[in-house]
Amino acid sequence: MIQPTMDRRTFLSRTAIAAAATIQPGFAHADDSPLAQHCIDRVEFRTVSVPWPRQVGRNSRGGIHGQGPKKLRVCVLHTNKGATGWGQTQGKTGKPEQLLELVKGKSVADLIDWATGIRSEKYHAVDIPLHDLAGVILDQPVWAMTGAKEPHLTRVYSGMIYFDDLDPADNPAGTDKVLENCSWDYDYGYRQFKVKIGRGNRWMPAKAGLQRDIEVVNAIHKAFPDVDILVDGNNGFTVDTMIGFLKGIANVPLFWIEEPFHETVADWTRLRDYLVANGRKETLRADGEAKPDFPVLEELQKDHTLNVRLEDICGHGFSKWRARMRRLTKQGIGVSPHTWGTALKTVYTAHFVGAYGNAPTIEGVTTMGGDVDFGENRIVEAQFHPSSDAGFGLSLPALS
Numbered sequence: 001m002i003q004p005t006m007d008r009r010t011f012l013s014r015t016a017i018a019a020a021a022t023i024q025p026g027f028a029h030a031d032d033s034p035l036a037q038h039c040i041d042r043v044e045f046r047t048v049s050v051p052w053p054r055q056v057g058r059n060s061r062g063g064i065h066g067q068g069p070k071k072l073r074v075c076v077l078h079t080n081k082g083a084t085g086w087g088q089t090q091g092k093t094g095k096p097e098q099l100l101e102l103v104k105g106k107s108v109a110d111l112i113d114w115a116t117g118i119r120s121e122k123y124h125a126v127d128i129p130l131h132d133l134a135g136v137i138l139d140q141p142v143w144a145m146t147g148a149k150e151p152h153l154t155r156v157y158s159g160m161i162y163f164d165d166l167d168p169a170d171n172p173a174g175t176d177k178v179l180e181n182c183s184w185d186y187d188y189g190y191r192q193f194k195v196k197i198g199r200g201n202r203w204m205p206a207k208a209g210l211q212r213d214i215e216v217v218n219a220i221h222k223a224f225p226d227v228d229i230l231v232d233g234n235n236g237f238t239v240d241t242m243i244g245f246l247k248g249i250a251n252v253p254l255f256w257i258e259e260p261f262h263e264t265v266a267d268w269t270r271l272r273d274y275l276v277a278n279g280r281k282e283t284l285r286a287d288g289e290a291k292p293d294f295p296v297l298e299e300l301q302k303d304h305t306l307n308v309r310l311e312d313i314c315g316h317g318f319s320k321w322r323a324r325m326r327r328l329t330k331q332g333i334g335v336s337p338h339t340w341g342t343a344l345k346t347v348y349t350a351h352f353v354g355a356y357g358n359a360p361t362i363e364g365v366t367t368m369g370g371d372v373d374f375g376e377n378r379i380v381e382a383q384f385h386p387s388s389d390a391g392f393g394l395s396l397p398a399l400s
Contacts, residue, residue, distance in 0.1 A: 034137050035109035038079035043100040045093075046086075047071045048396065049370040050342050054181065057162040060198025060236025064167065068367065069342050075099070075129045076396075079108065085133020085391055088344055090314045093125045108133060114145045117319025127318045128348060128392075135391035143354030143386050151354030155361040156384040157192035157230055157255075158185040159340055165216065166203055175212075175219050182220055182227075185366070191382035192228040192255065192361055195220060197245065198236030210241060214248030221252040228255040230361075235262045235290060239270050246278070255361070256284035256308065263287050263296050263306070272305045284308050284360060289338045301333045308360065313337035313349045325356045334360045343367035347377045347394060350386040371396065 052068030059065075075093065076086040093099050102122065103111060112118050112130040123130060135142045143151045164177045182193055195217055200209020221229060229252060233242065237260040257275075261267050268285065275283055286308035288297050300306035309328065313321065321337055328335055336359050337352065339345035343365045353359040362384060367374075373395040376387035387393025 033109050035112070035114060035134060036107045038081050038083055038108045038133075038137055039105055040077055040100070040103045040108070040111070041080045041105075042078035043096050043103065044076050044078075045089075045096055046074050046076060046396065048074055048372055050344060050367045050372055051370050052160065053366055053368040054160070054184070055164075056160055057164040057167050058203060059162055059196045059232075060201040060203075060234040062234075065162065072342060072344075074344075074396075075126055077103070077126065077129050077133050079133070079137075083133060083137050085129050085131075085136050086396060087126075087128030087132050087348070087392065087394075088314055088342065089125045089129070090127065090317070091125050099126070108137060114138060117322045124317055124319075128314060131318055132391035132394070139390050141354075141386060141388050141390065142351040142392055144388075146355040148355050151351075151386050151388075152357035152359075153383045153385060154353055154357075154359045155192055155228075155382055156190065156346070156350075156364040156379055157194045157228070157361050158182075158188075158190040159194050159363045159365055160185065161193050161195045161220075163196060163199055163203065165212070166199070175216055178216055179219060179223050182224060186224060186227065188366060189379040189382060190364060191226065192230060193220060193224070194230040194232050194258070194363070196234065197231050198233045200241070201236030206241070210244055210248070213245055217249045217252055221249075228253075228361075230254070230256045230258065232258040233260040235259050237261050239267050239274075242271060243274055246274070246280070254280065254283045256286050258286040258310065259289055262291070263293055263300065265296060265299055265305075268300050268305050284334065286310050286336065301331060304332065307332070308334040308336055310336055310338050313339055313345050313352065318348060318352060321352055322356075325358065329356070329358045334358055336360065336362055339363040339365055341365065343374070344372065344394065346384070347374065347386065347392055350377065350384045351392055354386040373397075 049070045050072055055067050056065040074086055075089045076084055078084050111123055112134050114134045118127050118130055131142050161181060164181055165174050166172050197213040199212050200206040242260045285306050287306055288310040292311055337349045339349050346365045349362050353362055375389055375393045375395060377393055378385055
């Protein structure tokens, strides 16, 4: 159980006026910056539950995904003045005392520049907790730390439409189960569905699997004509099987196509040419999530063969994403950092996009129950609204 030096809300109320007086670009590195007045004096890890509202099934590569994180490890950073920031970690963090050795005694300003992100890649593991902590100390939401007066809002899609027609294995539920899940997500507030495809890659004979993919997408479009459909192949297709799929859904508009195959210039160029020649010029082409080949991705975006980048918000890094945004925006390349796994990552991405814009949509990972209070982070009229509370606006019981 966390025993904070000072209640998070009490700390915020005491620092709001002082922080507001000093939040301006000239204070990013100044000795009298609010961040410079706080030093890390304690680090702890906690396990939290952020479950999904239903079991999520298979995709083209992996088996049943389950019901969401029940024991997700998060890191809480404490300062000598009673501030706390927390969030998911990434990569190897070791034990709390090992991480503490890395950051203990350093001011928060030594670790993170609120205007750009972490000051060294060696702090990558706590990139998210440091952003939350900086926001708490400055009494600003993360999206506002770049100077944004209002958050850029964008659409949000449900990322939970998997191969639930194939389970249980001894009595498959069929397409109606997928439609039932779509109906739940529609009632929740989504007006975009990302539909997993690629059943023929592993779970069904190739021809039958492709036909089921076609059947499912056509059925969703018929049942929810006002919903944007995105499709995600998880690298389970070839160019030819992807073209076969597109021919089977010729009357279904597609918002985007994600990771049909592992990225190569030849394959994506051929698919782009097919899309342009067959009335799908406006369908977005998104890649970069799984084991991204960065030189290939950079080559593909030069002529907009690829026009949305997807690297993970935590795995790639919140600060790395921040560093790339000016260039990507100038190039006209959209962004939608991958969030699958936890609803926390959807919030992190919403704050990132809230700061910079340039996102056609973001991935929604729904949670129900669990340990985290999501506060004002929520879907409103099919858009994701990031909280205006300090940091990411996410609360753990002992921090509130």
